[in-house]
Amino acid sequence: MSVSLTNAVAAGLAAGTVYGLLALGIVLVHRASGVVNLAQGAFATLSAFVCSSLVVHGWAFWPALGAAVVLSFAGGAVVHRLLVRPLEDGPLVAATLLTAGLLLAADGLAAWIWGYGIRPSRRPLADGTASILGLQLARRDLGVLVVGLGAALVLGLVLRRSRIGLGLRAAAANPVAARYSGVHVGSYTTVAWGLAAAIGALAGILAAPLFGLRPGMLHLGLLYALAAAALAGLDSAVLAVPAGLALGLGLELLGRHVHVLHGGLRPAAGLAVLAAALLVRRP
Amino acid sequence: MSLLELRDLDARYGEEQVLHGVSLTVEHGELVALEGEEGAGKTTLLRAVCGVVRTHGTVLLEGERVVPHTPEHLAREGVAHIPEDRGTFAPLSVLDNLRVGGWVRGGASARDLAHVYELYPELYELRTARAGGLPDAEQELLALGRAVMAHPRLVLVDAPSPGLHPRLRELNERGTAILAASRSDAVPGARRVVLEAGTLRATA
Numbered sequence: 001m002s003v004s005l006t007n008a009v010a011a012g013l014a015a016g017t018v019y020g021l022l023a024l025g026i027v028l029v030h031r032a033s034g035v036v037n038l039a040q041g042a043f044a045t046l047s048a049f050v051c052s053s054l055v056v057h058g059w060a061f062w063p064a065l066g067a068a069v070v071l072s073f074a075g076g077a078v079v080h081r082l083l084v085r086p087l088e089d090g091p092l093v094a095a096t097l098l099t100a101g102l103l104l105a106a107d108g109l110a111a112w113i114w115g116y117g118i119r120p121s122r123r124p125l126a127d128g129t130a131s132i133l134g135l136q137l138a139r140r141d142l143g144v145l146v147v148g149l150g151a152a153l154v155l156g157l158v159l160r161r162s163r164i165g166l167g168l169r170a171a172a173a174n175p176v177a178a179r180y181s182g183v184h185v186g187s188y189t190t191v192a193w194g195l196a197a198a199i200g201a202l203a204g205i206l207a208a209p210l211f212g213l214r215p216g217m218l219h220l221g222l223l224y225a226l227a228a229a230a231l232a233g234l235d236s237a238v239l240a241v242p243a244g245l246a247l248g249l250g251l252e253l254l255g256r257h258v259h260v261l262h263g264g265l266r267p268a269a270g271l272a273v274l275a276a277a278l279l280v281r282r283p
Numbered sequence: 284m285s286l287l288e289l290r291d292l293d294a295r296y297g298e299e300q301v302l303h304g305v306s307l308t309v310e311h312g313e314l315v316a317l318e319g320e321e322g323a324g325k326t327t328l329l330r331a332v333c334g335v336v337r338t339h340g341t342v343l344l345e346g347e348r349v350v351p352h353t354p355e356h357l358a359r360e361g362v363a364h365i366p367e368d369r370g371t372f373a374p375l376s377v378l379d380n381l382r383v384g385g386w387v388r389g390g391a392s393a394r395d396l397a398h399v400y401e402l403y404p405e406l407y408e409l410r411t412a413r414a415g416g417l418p419d420a421e422q423e424l425l426a427l428g429r430a431v432m433a434h435p436r437l438v439l440v441d442a443p444s445p446g447l448h449p450r451l452r453e454l455n456e457r458g459t460a461i462l463a464a465s466r467s468d469a470v471p472g473a474r475r476v477v478l479e480a481g482t483l484r485a486t487a
Contacts, residue, residue, distance in 0.1 A: 161391060167386070169372070169375060173372040179354040181386045
């Protein structure tokens with residue numbers, strides 16, 4: 001495989017990891033409460049700013065990442081409890097509209113605190129290349145892949161093996177029957193929002209060095225994440241990350257051959273995937 | 284002291300009142316068949332016991348008022364509800380459905396699972412199958428297995444099929460009280476109570 005193709009594959013998979021993690025958050029929230037959280041990307045960007053600020057103030061990268069993820073979990077849970085839950089008895093469009101407002105508010109808050117310029121951000125792995133199976137891969141992309149896919153795997157195991165995961169899956173599958181079995185569905189919906197914000201925070205922190213940390217960093221990322229979530233039927237946590245990876249890789253490789261997709265028309269390709277997935281999967 | 288006692292229970296969906304002053308008792312280990320025509324209020328009565336519809340009146344469990352009157356609390360107090368749609372967690376496996384059944388006991392113990400598999404060997408054979416893909420009869424059996432996992436004192440079951448009657452009688456003979464609502468085909472051997480237009484008319 002040529003060096004440029006190897007680099008393109010690694011870059012596509014790294015971007016796809018970010019889309020996949022955001023999509024995973026969108027799926028978790030949609031399964032739990034039926035709401036499509038349009039603020040998923042903006043929450044993620046806000047968390048990346050928090051991580052960056054902690055690092056600027058002398059924190060090491062990994063503790064800063066951990067603190068930002070924990071704070072994001074709490075933030076997602078609070079948003080659900082205070083803002084979304086009161087709307088859950090009404091039409092779903094009300095809560096979805098609220099998340100559109102949250103998207104703009106979160107971006108506005110980030111701009112107010114940190115300004116519109118690009119802020120410094122750290123990578124999980126230092127710059128340079130690593131040799132794997134004879135391929136020279138950028139450590140920047142490798143770090144995103146390892147950390148992002150590792151986190152998705154851990155979350156998958158939690159959902160599959162733990163009591164919390166069982167409660168989340170039961171509450172999402174049949175909330176009324178879950179209540180008859182003693183599961184506090186409202187609390188588990190809050191946990192789902194918290195987990196989605198936490199996995200989104202990781203996506204934002206990993207995306208920052210790839211896309212440049214600034215307000216609105218993940219507006220396009222949200223489009224691709226929505227497309228990946230739609231490919232996963234908005235309800236399959238198992239398919240969300242592979243769908244994101246496939247999308248990131250596909251867009252990067254197509255961009256090598258169809259030059260208009262390397263620049264301004266790439267979002268149009270994401271939109272086409274989103275529209276097609278919604279038409280075919282009809283979530 | 285009765286296991287379950289309803290006193291002057293009203294229930295309504297919005298403006299529509301469905302139950303009108305229903306008073307009913309279920310004793311420990313008793314088998315009660317709640318009969319009535321379509322729309323008589325049988326399903327609503329079971330839902331009212333669990334607190335998922337707006338009620339006025341008193342629901343007592345072993346003489347104690349049920350507070351808070353929620354399905355989660357009733358489940359912890361040993362009341363299992365098998366709704367008419369069987370409450371299957373469709374994307375989950377049969378085993379995971381049973382694990383949810385053991386939720387109020389802090390999780391499904393190997394002993395409890397073995398007990399359910401001994402009672403209903405079909406569920407053991409199907410334990411890895413996706414629950415939503417099972418035929419109706421097996422989803423009904425799974426719902427009963429899920430209820431058994433909770434070690435209930437009382438099982439409320441809506442519209443059990445005749446095929447489930449022997450299983451319900453067997454469970455009742457082991458000491459679990461059962462209140463089974465059906466249009467006709469009451470569980471054999473049950474004390475029968477009849478609902479008409481939301482009012483308890485007669486007992487037989």
